[in-house]
Every structure is written in structure tokens, then in C-alpha cells.
Amino acid sequence: MINNWLAEFKITQPSDFFKQNPTNDAELVCSILKEKEFLMNTLEFFGLPRGYMEGAGHHPNWGKENSNDKAAKAKLRAKARNQKKTNKGTANKIKALKEARGIGTVVDEDVKPTHFDITVFHKCFKKFTQCNGEIRSQMRKQLLKDIDKTMSVFLDEFNEQSFKKCVDVFELAGRLQKEGYDLDPVLIENMGSILLCFGEIEHELRYGERVPELTEDERRAILSAAKLSKDREEMIKQGKEDAAAEGVPYNEANLDLPKIPVIEPKKPILMLLHLISITDTKFCAQKMFEYDKILS
Numbered sequence: 001m002i003n004n005w006l007a008e009f010k011i012t013q014p015s016d017f018f019k020q021n022p023t024n025d026a027e028l029v030c031s032i033l034k035e036k037e038f039l040m041n042t043l044e045f046f047g048l049p050r051g052y053m054e055g056a057g058h059h060p061n062w063g064k065e066n067s068n069d070k071a072a073k074a075k076l077r078a079k080a081r082n083q084k085k086t087n088k089g090t091a092n093k094i095k096a097l098k099e100a101r102g103i104g105t106v107v108d109e110d111v112k113p114t115h116f117d118i119t120v121f122h123k124c125f126k127k128f129t130q131c132n133g134e135i136r137s138q139m140r141k142q143l144l145k146d147i148d149k150t151m152s153v154f155l156d157e158f159n160e161q162s163f164k165k166c167v168d169v170f171e172l173a174g175r176l177q178k179e180g181y182d183l184d185p186v187l188i189e190n191m192g193s194i195l196l197c198f199g200e201i202e203h204e205l206r207y208g209e210r211v212p213e214l215t216e217d218e219r220r221a222i223l224s225a226a227k228l229s230k231d232r233e234e235m236i237k238q239g240k241e242d243a244a245a246e247g248v249p250y251n252e253a254n255l256d257l258p259k260i261p262v263i264e265p266k267k268p269i270l271m272l273l274h275l276i277s278i279t280d281t282k283f284c285a286q287k288m289f290e291y292d293k294i295l296s
Contacts, residue, residue, distance in 0.1 A: 001118075003036065006036060009035050011034070011035055013032060014032060040052060040053060042128065042197060043121070043124045043125060045196050045197035046124045046128045046131075046190065047124045047127065047193075048120065048124040049120070052120065057120055058117035058120060060120065062113065130186045130190065131186065131197075133295065133296070135184060135186050135194070136194060136198060136288055138184060138187070139187055139194060140288060142181060143281060143285055147278075147282070149179060150176070150281070152179060153172070153175035153176055153179050154166055154167050154277065155167075163279060165203065165204045165275040165277045165280065166275060167275065167276055168192075168208075168274055168275060168276075169192040169195055169201060169276050170191075170192035170193075170274065172192060172281075173187060173189075173191035173192070176191075192274070195281070198288050199284035199285065199287050200284070200287060201276055201280050201281065202280045202283070202284075203274040203275055203276050203280065204274075204276075205273070205274060206275055207272055208270070208273045209269065209271070210269070210271045210273070211266050211267070212266060212269060212271070218266075221263060225260055225261050228259075228260050229260050231258060232258055232260065235257055236252065236255065236257070
């Protein structure tokens with residue numbers, strides 16, 4: 001399928017080009033990737049797992065169901081077993097007949113799917129296509145319009161402004177937001193990927209402690225707990241009002257108050273950081289400008 005998408009996309013290999021256009025440029029850099037490799041390497045900047053075509057990163061949400069979902073499924077399976085007919089002789093004959101014909105086999109829900117998961121590719125490809133020339137131009141203008149303001153987010157471990165590589169490229173958008181930058185949602189999510197992919201920003205790889213982002217299930221759990229807490233407060237308020245109106249003492253034990261689940265804060269873990277400086281950012285913006293100028 002991916003090969004069909006790339007049918008009309010051709011990359012001229014350096015060996016083919018320089019036979020007709022010889023050069024002695026000592027700093028010339030060329031890409032020798034094939035079309036599909038080029039696509040996959042590009043999408044890795046936008047979250048595609050390395051080795052995706054060999055199965056890496058497929059079905060990322062498998063096995064991450066919360067305990068309530070798993071318990072509910074276990075109850076349904078137990079209920080289904082209890083509802084089976086008690087006539088084991090007939091049931092065994094039917095089972096043997098189905099097995100002989102290769103039908104009616106039970107699917108083990110605890111086995112990870114083996115089919116190719118194209119949804120991971122679609123998600124990363126959508127991010128890539130959203131980061132068009134207009135978005136990149138908008139980002140360059142915002143970064144360079146007030147360079148002193150941009151510089152103010154480059155703080156070292158002592159919380160002082162620094163020209164060193166001290167900011168993770170994927171945290172830059174969040175820092176700019178806190179500084180008052182009005183960023184497009186696409187930029188908020190993809191600024192780091194744009195700087196790495198289109199600007200080839202110089203960076204230093206280093207491990208550092210960071211609190212991992214919340215998963216969708218964790219976000220839903222937090223929202224659910226917040227809603228339960230709000231409902232609980234309203235029930236208590238209403239209970240007090242009803243007790244006052246009836247002239248009786250308020251007793252919280254008479255209320256069927258919902259239990260608020262305790263959600264532990266996530267702990268920092270070691271993560272691979274891509275550290276950049278304000279100087280790297282300025283050079284990167286210029287390189288992206290030259291890239292977009294060639295495309296225009």
C-alpha cells in the first residue's frame with residue numbers, strides 16, 4: 001500500500017545526478033535513501049517508531065486497559081461460561097464438530113494482535129502534513145520577532161538565562177506559551193519535530209529526569225475524579241440545605257456520596273532529551289527560511 005502511494009515520488013540518487021553534474025564541493029551533503037526509507041525516516045521526527053515496517057510500535061494501546069475494563073470483561077466471560085448448557089455430552093460433540101471444521105475457535109483476548117497497524121502511520125503522517133510552509137513561516141516570525149523574549153525561556157539548571165544548550169527541543173513550545181506566546185495548536189504539538197525535521201537544528205543528546213505525559217486513560221481518570229468531586233460537593237451542599245429546611249441536624253452518613261479515587265501524581269523518570277540553545281534556534285530558523293524559499 002505504501003509503495004503504491006510512493007509510485008510517483010522519485011528521489012534522484014547522487015550517483016545518477018553527478019554523472020551529468022560533476023562538482024568538487026567538499027561540504028556537499030547528499031541523501032542516498034530510497035523513497036520508502038526517506039518517508040519513514042522523515043516520519044520518525046513526528047513520532048513514528050524506528051523499525052515500524054518490521055513491527056515496532058504497532059498496537060501501542062494494547063494491554064493498557066484500566067483495571068475496571070479488565071474486570072468487566074472477566075465478569076462477562078465468567079457469566080458466559082455459567083450460561084452454557086449443562087448437557088456436556090451434546091456440547092462436547094458440537095465442540096468437536098466445530099474443531100474438525102476449523103470454526104468456532106475462541107480468540108484469546110490476552111494475545112497481542114499480529115496484523116499490520118496502519119493507524120500509527122496515519123497519525124504521524126497527519127502531523128507531518130499539518131506542518132506546512134504557512135505553519136513554519138508563522139513559527140519563524142514568532143521566534144525572531146522579539147528575540148530577547150525568546151531568549152528569556154532559555155534557562156539553565158540555575159534558572160538563569162544561558163547561551164548553552166539547556167532547553168529540550170520538545171519543551172520549547174510549552175516554555176514559549178508560559179512566556180505569553182500565542183501559538184497555533186499545530187505548533188504547540190509539533191514545534192520540536194519541525195525544528196528537527198525541517199531546520200536540522202543542532203542539538204545535544206543527554207538524559208534528564210522528566211515527568212512523562214499523561215496517557216488518554218490517565219486524562220480521563222483525572223477528569224472523572226474531578227467530576228465526582230464536584231458532584232460530591234453539590235450533594236453535600238444540597239444535604240445541608242435540606243437538613244436546615246427540615247429543622248434537623250445534618251448527617252453526612254445519610255447521603256450516598258460517591259467515592260473519589262485517589263490518583264497518585266506521576267513520578268519523574270529518565271528520558272532522552274534533545275538540548276538546544278538560542279543560537280541553535282536562530283540558525284535553524286534561517287535554514288528553514290532558505291528551505292522554504294527553494295520550495296516556493
